[in-house]
Amino acid sequence: MLVSSVPNSLSALKFVGAFRRISMKACWASCRRSSALRSTARSISVSMSSASPRRCASISSSWRSLDSCASRGVQPRWLPAKSRKGAAFCFIRSRCARGEWLRSHHYWLIRTPGIGKFPAMPAAAGIAGYFQRLARNTGKQIFCTAALNSGRGRAPGRTLFTINRTWSGSAHCHNAPSMPASALATRLSDADIVGSFVARQLRIGREYYAAGGIDAAMAAYRRGLAAAGNEAPGCVSIEAISELHSNLGNACMVRGDLEQAASNYKAALRLKPDLVSCWCNLGNTHLKAGRPRDSITLYLHALTLNPGHWPSRSNLVHALIATQQYPGARALLTELIEERPQDGQLHHQLGKVCVELNELPSALASFQRAVSLNPRDADSIYWIGGVQQGMGDLDAAKAAYAQAARMQPLIRRPAAKSPADFRVLALYAPFAGNTPTEYLFKDAVYDTDTFALVDAGEVDIELLKKDAHVVINLISDADQAEAVLPLAADLAGRLGKPIVNDPLKIQRTTRDTVADLLAGIPGCRIPKVLRQKAGADLSAATLHAAFPSASSILARPVGTHGGDDFEKIDHPAGLAALLAQRPETDRYLIEYIDYRSADGYFRKYRFIFVDGEILPYHLAIGGDWKVHHVSTDMANQPWMQQEEEAFLAEPAAVFDAGHYRSLRAIRQRVGLDYFGIDCGLDGSGNLVVFEVNASMLVHAHNEEFPYKAPFVHRIKLAFDAMLRKFAGASA
Incomplete structure (x- = not known):
């Protein structure tokens, strides 16, 4: 919206004559943007000279660019703070050739409705009309230029397009033959006009993106696309439109809007199928959306266009890891390391892949190489401790954990979007069982700081509390963490933040304590x-x-x-x-309680409790009493998969109202915010409890069981919503 304080009357200016023709040149300032955009002003200077006998006037203004000026967020320092927010300032001065200032007017370009109380101003055509009336009433030729006033002087304007209009004569008009328009100003084509505007929006968007102004960048890209979309084909170059789509996709990725990002990348590729970066970034959207196999196809296509494209190759490593193709990931990482042997992150990634391949000596060597390249790489030192712990060298592992904790008390993991919605402080114990969070924390909208409880040493409480909105206790195995849980409980109390899975409640989840805790629930058999x-x-x-x-x-x-x-x-x-x-x-x-079904198979069901919700996670069917999903033959038995899918889609068809009453009673007695239960049904239909704790794994590696994906994702969404609720409680 455009708002002005221009007076309605021009009576102070003397009427001299009329004009046969008015040619308006629209100019746009081309100068370096000030580092303080919030305090810059747009200035338009209008100069006049005595009119020629033809009464010709040239009016140059940037009225077509005023909306663009507003979108840049330029604001005057002298406006009240309340009015300054979201406003752009336009200062117009008019002068004659002798240098005297005829009149000054101030314009505010308002981006947000309701900011400030300024009188309404006509639309763009009204601005042009104002200069027409000014020229007619003064009888002088008007020269108007636009410049960005950043406190460092003005830069000259750059002509983008010309619009010629014929103005009706009057009794004072001379009857001289009219001059051709080209003698007054050069006329640019409509394609040049639109193309220049699109290019300008592309440049503005890039500048905002580079400065971290993602929303403003997205707005600029969309304005450019809207302008290009309103023109006939060929008016704007395909390169410019595809780049607008590509850049808008990048901005959407930063904001975490994967669907819009993918849509824009596809739009860019329809115009320019050879954009390697777009194929790579489209692969990134699939990888972040939990479709790593699709992302592999896209990365490989990018590499057919440019075999040396580094981002596609390095991102392909992540996709191979996500699909558990560890040998392929190791081979590709080895190739990348040969090209960039001083890249410590590549050695770090190779170490993690070797851990997955259970090649612990190789993993240890890779992490140690990463640390030799960057002695401050606390993350690799933490991994060294984990590998040494797995190899049975507990003393060396403790020393590594302690060194990493001294170097970097908090392991920081930024959100997948910017800015993050909130910040989570996670507590974990290296030598105890912890809630698996690889999937739960993946592509989170919140920043995560993880603090390792290694010993009972001094803790910087203020450092841990800083910016944290919610604390989640990941220490979940009450037996393994018997010594550290009291330390975690004390720390949680001193932090004074909302906490998920209070350590005091975790202490009550040993197998023998749970059996006593759940005794007496109707319809529930507790071994x-x-x-x-x-x-x-x-x-x-x-x-x-x-x-x-x-x-x-x-x-x-x-x-x-x-x-x-x-x-x-x-x-x-x-x-x-x-x-x-x-x-x-x-x-x-x-x-031992026999839970064999009537058909002779054993069925073990897993539910995940998330902030009161009871969500199904999987059904494992096997021919032996010791049933684990990974060790069954379900991948080769369609009927088992169909039964599991039916359970996930409608668990109430298997577990009746009485079973759900038992599950709710279990939830109430355990009292944790996030935990799982493995259970079955005996021959009489009773609920048989096998295990209840917060250590149960939830993962997305279900390539052989794709029907599980939406139900697993539902658990993650509930987990995120729980953290958001707890974080809001501390706001």
Whole structure:
């Protein structure tokens, strides 16, 4: 919207004569933009000289560019702060050839409705009319130029286009033959006019993008595309339009709008199919949207156009890792390292790939090489600690963790969009089980600071509290983290921020404590659990007292998950032999409950509880009592996949209202904000609880089971919404 304080009357100016023709030249300032755009002003100077006998006037203004001026956000320092926000300032002065100033007028170009209280001003045609009346009433030839006043003087205007208009004569008009318009000013074609405007918007958008003004850049790109779209084909170059789409796609990526980014990249490629960067960036949208296989195809196409395109090659590494094609990722990283051996990030990535391939010595060497190139690479030092821990060198691992923590107390992970919506402080323990967050934190709209609780040393509370809106405790294994959970609880209390998964509640999720906590829920069978201390004798009488009606007993070391070291014992002799294998380890002895279905298969269901919601994650079907999704034959059995998909789409068709009452009772008694449950149904339809904790894995590596993707994504969305709610509570 355009607002002005131009007076309605021009009575102060003497009427002299009329004009036969008025030629208006529109100019645009071409000068270096001030670093303080918020305080710059647009100035238009109008100079006059005595009129020729033909009464010809040349009016030069930038009225067609006023909206563009407003979009740049130029603002005067002398406006009140309240009115200054969102306003651009236009100062017009008119003078005659002798240098006397005839009149000054101020214009405010308002971008946001309701800012300031200024009288209404006519549209662009009204601005031109004002100069026409000024020329007619003064009888002088008017020269108007536009310049950007940045406090460093003015730069001359640059003519973009000319519009000629015929003005009716009067009694004072001489009857001399009219001059051709070209004698007054050069007329540019409509294509030049539109093309110049589009190019200007492209330049403005680039400047804003480079300065971090993403929204303003997007607005400029869209204005350019709108102008180009209103013209006939050929008026604006294909290169300019494709570049506008490409740049707008980049800005949308920064804002996290993947759909709009992809749409603009595709639009650019329809015009210019040879844009390698667009193919690469389109691949990035698919990778961020959780479609890494599609992104691989796009990266490879970019590389057919330019085999040496570095971003496509380096991003292809991420896509190969996302699809678990680790050998291919390792080969490509090795090739990239040969070209850039001093790039520490490449060595860091290779180390992570080697970890996935379980090549720990190679991983350790890669991380150490990364640190040799950048001794301040705390992230690689943390990984060195993890690898050494996996190799059994606990002393070296502790030293690495401590070194990394001293160097960089917080591991910072920026949001996938700018600016971030909020900031999360995550607490984790290197030597204890933690909630898996690789997928949950992926492409987050919030910044994440992770703090490693290594020991009970001094903690800089103010550093941890700075800018954090919510704290999430990732320390999730109550057995492995028995020593560190009290430290986490104390730290959470001192931070004074909303916290997800209070460490005090995590302490109550050991297998034996959960069995006691959930006892007595109607329709729910909780297996009895006995914790045997390392070295303690276990008599037959003790076993019978703990499991009076159990036909079999399950045994596993304390602090373990999954199927490793997890055995079913049917005879006392077998139990004695098992306990003799690792006498230094505490063990859980668990009552076995037969949950075989009528068709002879075992079915294990997993739900994830997220801030009150109960969301299905998977169904594992197998022929043995020890069922894990990864170890079943479900990838080769369509009927199993169909059953799992049906469960995910409609879990209430399997779990009735009574089961959901049991699940809600479990949620209430456990009291955590985020956790999971593995459960089954026995022959009588009772809910059988296997495991309840916050350590359960949620991941997106479901290429063999693509139907799972929307249900897994739903869990992530609920997780993000939970953090947003907690963050809002601290605002």
